Amino acid sequence: SAMSKEQRVLQYVQQNASRGDPDSVLAAVDKFGWETEWAMNLGDVKGAILDRFVKETAPQTMLELGTYMGYSAIRIARLLPETAKFMTVEFDQENAAVAREMIEFAGLQNRIIQITSDTADVIPQLKTKYDVETLDMVFIDHWKDVYVRDIKLLETNKLLRKGTVVVADNIIKPGAPEYAEYVRTCGKYDSTFHESRFEYSNDDIDGLEKSVFRG
Ligand SMILES: O=C(NCCCCCn1ccnc1)c1cc(-c2ccc(F)cc2)cc(O)c1O
Numbered sequence: 001s002a003m004s005k006e007q008r009v010l011q012y013v014q015q016n017a018s019r020g021d022p023d024s025v026l027a028a029v030d031k032f033g034w035e036t037e038w039a040m041n042l043g044d045v046k047g048a049i050l051d052r053f054v055k056e057t058a059p060q061t062m063l064e065l066g067t068y069m070g071y072s073a074i075r076i077a078r079l080l081p082e083t084a085k086f087m088t089v090e091f092d093q094e095n096a097a098v099a100r101e102m103i104e105f106a107g108l109q110n111r112i113i114q115i116t117s118d119t120a121d122v123i124p125q126l127k128t129k130y131d132v133e134t135l136d137m138v139f140i141d142h143w144k145d146v147y148v149r150d151i152k153l154l155e156t157n158k159l160l161r162k163g164t165v166v167v168a169d170n171i172i173k174p175g176a177p178e179y180a181e182y183v184r185t186c187g188k189y190d191s192t193f194h195e196s197r198f199e200y201s202n203d204d205i206d207g208l209e210k211s212v213f214r215g
């Protein structure tokens, strides 16, 4: 059968990036997104903001909800030390398979624990099955209508500690209004909105919410 968009991106990366070079993989995905086919990767513009947050936080334990093709997982993992523990969760089996190959091509498979499952099932297992004590940083980029469910699951499963940094994509487009409202008003986070551009767009606005847990 014909290739999916995600498989076309992977093929473009395998034919245009250098194996073991994460930056060349990111550049190839972004070139494809700008010039050939739009895709819902975090992208280069918002990606630079996330890079800054990851560098500032220097997390030893990191969780990503929503792997998609692995673009942001590669963005994050390329900035982490070998000793860091970084888990990324994807629900869609096909996208998880593309991500696995993308991550392997980037040479980061030893730095990323890829989980293919429902985040609602994984979050309660992080302490017991994945030997997590608390998380230093979280990146949320999956279904916009479950962002609130999952940050509340992180809270009730005692996975956040004073200073844990939670970053969420798509606050404007497609939007996560209940999530923005929750983190800004519940009293448990110091939350800031970082306006940016929607992925692979010169016109549309989007942005990241950065919320620091007060403990
Ligand atoms: O839906 C998004 N991501 C989740 C995808 C599925 C997650 C599956 N999963 C993983 C773990 N648990 C569940 C998303 C959408 C858009 C968008 C914006 C405008 C538009 F017109 C079309 C699309 C832009 C993004 O940046 C996004 O991230």
Ligand SMILES: [Mg+2]
Binding pocket: 040, 041, 042, 141, 169, 170
């Ligand atoms: Mg997104």
